[in-house]
Amino acid sequence: MTLFLQFLLTGIVTGCFLVLATIGFSFTRRVEGFLNIAHAELLGVSAFTTWGLNKLAGWHILPSAAVGIIVTAFLGLAIGRIVYDPIRRFGPAVLLITSVGVSYAIGGVIDAVIGTGIRTLDIPLATSYRFWGLRITDYQLLVVALAIVASGSLALFLNKTKTGLAIRAISVNPELAASRGIDVQKTSRATWLISSGLAGLAGVMLSVIATLSTDIAFHQILQILAVAILAGLGSLYAVILSGLIVGIAMDVSVFWIPAGYRPLIAFAVVILVLLVRPQGLAGSKSS
Amino acid sequence: MIQSLLLSTLMFGALFSVLSISLNLQYARGGMINFGTVAYFAAGAYAYAIFTQEPPSGLDQYAFGFDLPWWAGFLAAGVAATLFALITGWPTLRLRGEYLALTTFAFAEVLHSFLLNERRIGNGSVGLANVERPDLSFFGLDEQIGYAVAACVLMLVTAWLFNRLLASPYGRLVDATRDDETAAEAVGKDTTRTRLQVFVISAIPIGFAGALYAMITTLVSPALFTAEITFFVWIALVLGGERTILGAIIGTMALVFFQELVRMIPFESVRSAQIAASVEEVLTGVLFIIVLRWQPWEKMKRRKGA
Numbered sequence: 001m002t003l004f005l006q007f008l009l010t011g012i013v014t015g016c017f018l019v020l021a022t023i024g025f026s027f028t029r030r031v032e033g034f035l036n037i038a039h040a041e042l043l044g045v046s047a048f049t050t051w052g053l054n055k056l057a058g059w060h061i062l063p064s065a066a067v068g069i070i071v072t073a074f075l076g077l078a079i080g081r082i083v084y085d086p087i088r089r090f091g092p093a094v095l096l097i098t099s100v101g102v103s104y105a106i107g108g109v110i111d112a113v114i115g116t117g118i119r120t121l122d123i124p125l126a127t128s129y130r131f132w133g134l135r136i137t138d139y140q141l142l143v144v145a146l147a148i149v150a151s152g153s154l155a156l157f158l159n160k161t162k163t164g165l166a167i168r169a170i171s172v173n174p175e176l177a178a179s180r181g182i183d184v185q186k187t188s189r190a191t192w193l194i195s196s197g198l199a200g201l202a203g204v205m206l207s208v209i210a211t212l213s214t215d216i217a218f219h220q221i222l223q224i225l226a227v228a229i230l231a232g233l234g235s236l237y238a239v240i241l242s243g244l245i246v247g248i249a250m251d252v253s254v255f256w257i258p259a260g261y262r263p264l265i266a267f268a269v270v271i272l273v274l275l276v277r278p279q280g281l282a283g284s285k286s287s
Numbered sequence: 288m289i290q291s292l293l294l295s296t297l298m299f300g301a302l303f304s305v306l307s308i309s310l311n312l313q314y315a316r317g318g319m320i321n322f323g324t325v326a327y328f329a330a331g332a333y334a335y336a337i338f339t340q341e342p343p344s345g346l347d348q349y350a351f352g353f354d355l356p357w358w359a360g361f362l363a364a365g366v367a368a369t370l371f372a373l374i375t376g377w378p379t380l381r382l383r384g385e386y387l388a389l390t391t392f393a394f395a396e397v398l399h400s401f402l403l404n405e406r407r408i409g410n411g412s413v414g415l416a417n418v419e420r421p422d423l424s425f426f427g428l429d430e431q432i433g434y435a436v437a438a439c440v441l442m443l444v445t446a447w448l449f450n451r452l453l454a455s456p457y458g459r460l461v462d463a464t465r466d467d468e469t470a471a472e473a474v475g476k477d478t479t480r481t482r483l484q485v486f487v488i489s490a491i492p493i494g495f496a497g498a499l500y501a502m503i504t505t506l507v508s509p510a511l512f513t514a515e516i517t518f519f520v521w522i523a524l525v526l527g528g529e530r531t532i533l534g535a536i537i538g539t540m541a542l543v544f545f546q547e548l549v550r551m552i553p554f555e556s557v558r559s560a561q562i563a564a565s566v567e568e569v570l571t572g573v574l575f576i577i578v579l580r581w582q583p584w585e586k587m588k589r590r591k592g593a
Contacts, residue, residue, distance in 0.1 A: 034385075035385055035388075035389070083576055083580075086580060087579060087580055090579070092385065093320060093385075094579055096320075096385060096388065097521060097525060097579065098575070098576055098579045098580075100518050100521065100522070100575070101522070101571075101572040101573070101574075101575030101576040101579070102572060102576060103572070104518070104522075104568050104569070104571055104572030104575065105568075105569045105572030105573050105576070106572075107568060107572075108565040108566065108567070108568030108569035108570075108571075108572060109565070109569055111561070111564070111565035111568065112561075112562050112565035112566060112569070115558065115561060116561065218514075222396055225389055225392065225393070226393070228389075229386070229389045229390070229393070258404060260400070260403065260404040261400060261404055263396060263400050264396075264397050264400035264401065264404070267393040267394075267396050267397050267400075268397065270389075270390075270393050271378075271390065271393055271394070271397070274379075274382065274386065274390055275378050
């Protein structure tokens with residue numbers, strides 16, 4: 001029983017990480033209206049920038065992480081402006097396919113610069129806390145805390161601030177929003193900064209809790225897609241729920257079946273849900 | 288040197304052209320985004336390998352090996368791709384656009400994960416080696432040339448059949464289903480069935496191509512059938528201009544030629560080879576973005592028409 005609860009606990013941590021990783025992806029989908037496959041590569045950019053500053057340049061982890069996140073946010077903004085903006089008129093399918101090209105380009109650059117091998121950050125070893133026979137490390141707690149803070153502040157931002165409300169207006173009806181005097185350019189820039197910054201944060205977390213290799217981004221996109229489809233493309237609150245569902249389902253499944261099937265479980269959940277609710281957990285019929 | 292470059296371009300180019308032609312039918316004509324192309328390819332390759340493989344012995348962990356002649360395996364590959372298309376198409380085709388793309392992608396990942404973890408199918412990550420291949424010495428041909436010819440034949444037959452199919456009244460039904468489903472239904476056409484038919488029909492040649500691929504490489508393992516193949520075919524399709532069979536073939540040939548060319552460069556160290564591979568990846572991505580951004584083929588077509 002303890003073992004089961006331990007898997008459940010790890011599942012919650014995995015779920016929180018997935019929420020962090022998916023929330024930016026889902027945000028892009030909602031505002032810009034397409035699936036940005038390259039989002040996962042941004043996690044890689046942030047993770048390896050942090051690693052480079054921390055391990056190679058010998059910086060402390062905090063400034064390295066901050067620089068990593070900022071670099072990623074502005075890279076995301078630049079890609080959005082240079083690549084996606086000019087082709088928006090071709091529709092979401094072309095944008096989706098283009099983002100595959102972008103992820104090839106970013107992935108190739110990371111491969112060329114970093115090379116193969118497994119890498120870790122220069123940070124203190126994780127401290128384990130025990131309670132009722134369950135174990136959790138301080139880094140895992142950090143992931144949970146950051147997931148709560150990030151999704152909470154994004155929700156506050158979207159509901160309370162002027163820019164947040166403008167972003168929501170544009171995601172519902174861009175023409176109407178523009179005609180009411182909302183600066184579409186500025187709002188779109190804010191969107192790219194936020195969603196890429198969230199990818200950066202998730203990338204830093206990834207480099208803290210896992211070992212790094214250049215193919216991490218690809219493994220992440222599979223799980224991000226699973227969570228995003230499950231949530232129903234576009235809803236932010238459902239991302240939290242479905243991130244936890246996928247995370248827990250993957251980790252608890254290890255209790256009964258071999259661990260190699262973890263990714264399969266993620267997609268099995270997705271396929272089951274889509275067959276019953278084709279619009280996802282929170283999607284509306286119209287989308 | 289140049290000869291072997293051209294030969295392997297022709298062989299793999301024709302082979303992957305079968306995939307991009309089928310994808311062209313699904314996407315450009317049927318309006319369905321299939322991001323799980325590799326799954327039908329893998330289903331064909333594995334079916335071929337399992338049907339022609341000798342029964343398991345020694346350290347083998349796979350459960351079935353029927354030891355049948357190559358043509359039986361080839362047919363089995365088509366059947367396997369058809370079945371997999373029916374299984375995946377029937378529940379997913381009521382989804383549209385991105386949802387369909389993601390679900391087909393999910394199905395492909397599920398199949399990949401099964402092949403990797405379920406050792407009874409095909410030895411898990413080790414895969415099946417020494418896959419049987421038909422004896423081509425009968426024709427007095429070199430093996431490489433023989434398979435290049437076989438791939439070209441498969442490509443031409445697929446292209447011809449699809450061309451005939453789409454020129455027929457059925458082709459107009461497919462177009463109608465894509466352009467305006469409501470209107471097609473209003474004149475009494477079963478659009479759900481049409482979509483499923485197109486989906487399954489275009490999966491069959493992919494299965495055959497999988498079998499041919501297994502013959503050429505004489506190895507099937509999960510590592511050969513990753514989502515990269517799906518993306519590769521998509522990139523080829525976009526490079527060639529989306530709407531025509533000829534475009535799909537040219538795009539694939541160009542992309543394969545480019546990759547084979549990079550592979551020809553001799554490298555001093557592992558690191559430089561790795562950098563070259565990454566640069567190839569970056570160039571492919573950038574080329575892809577540029578083609579989608581400026582759509583040169585569409586413009587050319589318009590200029591010709593005007």
